[in-house]
Amino acid sequence: MATIKANSYNIYIGDKSFDALNTFLTKNKYSHYYIICDEHTFEFCLPTLLFHAPLLNEAEIIELESGEDKKTLETCLQVWGALTDTGADKKSLIINLGGGVISDLGGFVASTFKRGIDCINIPTTLLSMVDASVGGKTGVDFEGIKNHIGTTAEPKGIFINPTFLETLSERQIKNGFAEIIKIALIADSVFWKELKKLKSTTEFSSEKIITKAVELKNTIVKKDLHETNIRKSLNFGHNIGHALESALIKQNKDVLHGEAIAAGMIMETEIAQSLKRISVKEQKEITDYIRSIYKNIKITKDTESQLLQYILHDKKNEGDDLCFALPKGVGAYELYCGVKLDLIKKAISNY
Numbered sequence: 001m002a003t004i005k006a007n008s009y010n011i012y013i014g015d016k017s018f019d020a021l022n023t024f025l026t027k028n029k030y031s032h033y034y035i036i037c038d039e040h041t042f043e044f045c046l047p048t049l050l051f052h053a054p055l056l057n058e059a060e061i062i063e064l065e066s067g068e069d070k071k072t073l074e075t076c077l078q079v080w081g082a083l084t085d086t087g088a089d090k091k092s093l094i095i096n097l098g099g100g101v102i103s104d105l106g107g108f109v110a111s112t113f114k115r116g117i118d119c120i121n122i123p124t125t126l127l128s129m130v131d132a133s134v135g136g137k138t139g140v141d142f143e144g145i146k147n148h149i150g151t152t153a154e155p156k157g158i159f160i161n162p163t164f165l166e167t168l169s170e171r172q173i174k175n176g177f178a179e180i181i182k183i184a185l186i187a188d189s190v191f192w193k194e195l196k197k198l199k200s201t202t203e204f205s206s207e208k209i210i211t212k213a214v215e216l217k218n219t220i221v222k223k224d225l226h227e228t229n230i231r232k233s234l235n236f237g238h239n240i241g242h243a244l245e246s247a248l249i250k251q252n253k254d255v256l257h258g259e260a261i262a263a264g265m266i267m268e269t270e271i272a273q274s275l276k277r278i279s280v281k282e283q284k285e286i287t288d289y290i291r292s293i294y295k296n297i298k299i300t301k302d303t304e305s306q307l308l309q310y311i312l313h314d315k316k317n318e319g320d321d322l323c324f325a326l327p328k329g330v331g332a333y334e335l336y337c338g339v340k341l342d343l344i345k346k347a348i349s350n351y
């Protein structure tokens with residue numbers, strides 16, 4: 001088992017993370033346990049968790065409907081209500097068992113209930129293991145804007161058990177793998193070379209790969225929890241990728257976060273090349289690799305104009321300047337404010 005030290009808590013990765021969880025629960029003597037899950041993790045993950053962590057058999061189970069469209073204040077009201085009705089107090093513990101929607105919403109509920117109670121994350125998707133559950137960003141969507149209302153509140157522990165991934169589809173593994181590619185490209189060229197040797201989705205989600213990706217993200221978050229500088233590097237691929245995801249979701253198209261981010265990384269790498277931050281050879285290496293894993297996403301004229309609107313209103317911008325985290329060679333990044341709309345349009349059309 002790997003143990004990674006975060007700001008004020010530990011991240012445990014591996015089969016033995018259940019032992020670490022039992023030690024944590026015994027040591028902290030919480031008054032009540034609340035497990036927040038959705039219908040999928042209720043069915044596929046909760047029985048395993050309760051088997052390995054018997055203390056949690058006394059937990060109240062709060063089962064939410066799955067889906068990003070349920071990451072709302074209305075769902076929070078439901079959870080705050082359930083906590084209140086069952087006598088939750090300051091010494092209660094919330095356990096987020098699920099993907100990014102559960103840890104974002106559960107973390108937000110915990111950080112606001114009675115001005116903050118403890119929570120831990122037990123991520124069950126590759127995307128949440130390597131990204132969403134790590135780093136203390138919590139929140140819900142509001143008026144169609146993703147993560148518009150939220151807090152930065154770190155959990156008291158993260159317990160990552162890759163066996164939960166056994167029930168995930170190949171598409172869901174690739175969904176999380178996009179964030180692993182991202183962190184390698186901005187932070188570690190050796191890791192990037194290692195990724196390029198992987199052959200299957202089983203290898204994409206091995207304990208070793210998850211551990212390295214979490215270590216890299218944790219090192220960045222420890223230096224800049226509130227995203228004032230280096231944490232912005234984690235936005236690589238997300239200016240265009242996030243905007244594309246939002247535009248396609250608005251059109252009810254079936255797209256996963258990682259698929260849109262993969263496309264975003266291809267387009268933002270093209271921008272980096274235009275700005276001479278990366279060579280043509282490096283651009284080709286990155287683009288070929290991403291294209292070997294992810295299918296091309298069709299971007300119609302309508303989608304393009306919608307996504308440009310999202311980019312213009314992105315909270316990552318500073319005033320009128322469009323601020324992107326761009327790769328600078330492989331394994332480093334540069335925060336570039338002032339990306340021109342024409343460059344973005346050219347990257348979309350070349351994509």
Ligand code: GLY
Nearest residue numbers: 131135137231234
């Ligand atoms: N998902 C990007 C971050 O945690 O900052």
